[in-house]
Amino acid sequence: MNYVVVGSSAAGLSAIHAIRKLDPCGNITVVDEESRPAYSRVLLTHYIAGRVAERDLFLVEEAFYRSYGVRTLLGVRATGLDPGRRQLYLADGRVLDYDSLLVATGARAVVPSWSRTGGVTGLRTREDAVRIRNAALAGRRVVIVGGGPVGVKLACALLELGVTPTLLASSPRILSQVADREASLMLEQHLLRHGVRVRCGAEVGEVAAGPRGTEGVVLSDGSTVPCQLLVVCKGVEPRTELVAGHLAVRRGVLVDNGMRTSVPGVYAAGDVAESPDIWGEGTRVSAIWPHAVKQGKVAGTNMAGGRDLFPGVLPRNAMDVLGMPFVSMGLLHVPAAAGWRSVSRRRGNSYLRLVIRGESVVGAVLLGCPQLAGPIQAAIRKGGRGWEQLVPL
Numbered sequence: 001m002n003y004v005v006v007g008s009s010a011a012g013l014s015a016i017h018a019i020r021k022l023d024p025c026g027n028i029t030v031v032d033e034e035s036r037p038a039y040s041r042v043l044l045t046h047y048i049a050g051r052v053a054e055r056d057l058f059l060v061e062e063a064f065y066r067s068y069g070v071r072t073l074l075g076v077r078a079t080g081l082d083p084g085r086r087q088l089y090l091a092d093g094r095v096l097d098y099d100s101l102l103v104a105t106g107a108r109a110v111v112p113s114w115s116r117t118g119g120v121t122g123l124r125t126r127e128d129a130v131r132i133r134n135a136a137l138a139g140r141r142v143v144i145v146g147g148g149p150v151g152v153k154l155a156c157a158l159l160e161l162g163v164t165p166t167l168l169a170s171s172p173r174i175l176s177q178v179a180d181r182e183a184s185l186m187l188e189q190h191l192l193r194h195g196v197r198v199r200c201g202a203e204v205g206e207v208a209a210g211p212r213g214t215e216g217v218v219l220s221d222g223s224t225v226p227c228q229l230l231v232v233c234k235g236v237e238p239r240t241e242l243v244a245g246h247l248a249v250r251r252g253v254l255v256d257n258g259m260r261t262s263v264p265g266v267y268a269a270g271d272v273a274e275s276p277d278i279w280g281e282g283t284r285v286s287a288i289w290p291h292a293v294k295q296g297k298v299a300g301t302n303m304a305g306g307r308d309l310f311p312g313v314l315p316r317n318a319m320d321v322l323g324m325p326f327v328s329m330g331l332l333h334v335p336a337a338a339g340w341r342s343v344s345r346r347r348g349n350s351y352l353r354l355v356i357r358g359e360s361v362v363g364a365v366l367l368g369c370p371q372l373a374g375p376i377q378a379a380i381r382k383g384g385r386g387w388e389q390l391v392p393l
């Protein structure tokens with residue numbers, strides 16, 4: 001059996017473990033355009049802050065692939081696919097035959113058109129993190145564009161490093177996709193108190209560049225925020241380009257709960273995949289590490305002839321914002337429709353909001369009360385009934 005895995009990160013590695021468990025002898029080849037072994041993207045902001053050494057970002061060493069009998073093609077990009085012939089094309093001209101293929105190509109940082117200039121970077125790879133840390137250590141002024149989870153994490157990391165960042169969010173509040181209004185405002189106040197310069201409703205017009213590179217960012221109101229490094233954290237997009245035109249793709253590569261794509265013999269897992277949600281109501285790209293690991297395991301098991309199912313995406317975010325634990329999960333928007341409501345409580349710096357549909361909890365925002373996250377998540381997964389007993393409201 002010939003297994004080919006494109007992407008050696010959370011989903012790809014987890015699939016390799018699962019395949020080997022069931023098939024000790026099959027040929028496994030992993031292809032990744034990055035030239036070093038897999039590392040943790042979750043730790044990148046911890047590395048920037050100086051809490052984690054660069055060598056400790058790596059999840060495995062090269063010996064791992066050898067001990068698992070995996071042929072590695074690192075530093076090589078996969079460029080094309082012929083599902084009819086079951087062949088994968090590589091940028092260096094090689095062609096790989098496969099019986100079973102896993103697309104675990106992840107996601108890339110969104111790059112707005114105004115940002116295609118020097119002095120601008122995203123934050124997705126180890127190289128991005130090294131560039132940001134070095135610029136900050138060299139005393140460069142850093143502006144972060146994007147008030148989502150990665151932008152906020154980066155702001156916290158830079159502050160920890162002793163650099164005061166400016167955070168520009170185009171929406172009226174930070175974390176607008178993953179928190180409700182109250183939690184966003186509490187976190188914004190918290191960041192401001194710690195010295196982060198936060199500007200919401202700030203739309204970037206263009207990058208101001210001079211003879212020595214980036215000098216600032218010009219906002220649509222005409223004002224300029226000076227900086228030498230601009231980090232764009234405007235979200236991610238699944239890397240579907242390898243398979244577009246061959247597999248069914250919506251935002252990500254569409255898969256069922258077995259991580260099977262629309263084409264026999266081809267699986268997808270992790271940030272590139274769009275899979276059913278836990279309510280069975282739609283499909284979602286999940287873009288979090290634990291889901292990538294679980295989906296990789298399911299894909300690898302099924303590729304090797306076993307049977308495993310992904311229980312469905314439950315959207316989830318968790319982070320420590322300068323000592324304030326923040327967690328959100330599930331559905332956060334309350335539509336103006338019958339049966340929907342929200343319940344919220346605030347005590348000091350602790351805040352809890354539950355989104356209720358009918359009799360069931362379907363979403364939650366928690367600030368300063370991380371101990372409630374596990375029980376609420378379990379309740380949502382079990383259908384959401386009985387949440388009143390779990391929550392001290």
Ligand SMILES: Cc1cc2nc3c(=O)[nH]c(=O)nc-3n(C[C@H](O)[C@H](O)[C@H](O)COP(=O)(O)OP(=O)(O)OC[C@H]3O[C@@H](n4cnc5c(N)ncnc54)[C@H](O)[C@@H]3O)c2cc1C
Pocket residue numbers: 006007008009010011012031032033034040041042043044045076077078079104105106107123124125150153239242269270271272287288289290292318319
């Ligand atoms: C700064 C940052 C902080 C984060 N923090 C958290 C967090 O706190 N909690 C959390 O749950 N998640 C977090 N995430 C998200 C998490 O890292 C991702 O969900 C996870 O990395 C997804 O894993 P993956 O295997 O699907 O894809 P990726 O990690 O994106 O890996 C995909 C791999 O595929 C390779 N590849 C892509 N296309 C090709 C090609 N054509 N040919 C060859 N190779 C290719 C890439 O080089 C890459 O190595 C964070 C992400 C970032 C960037």
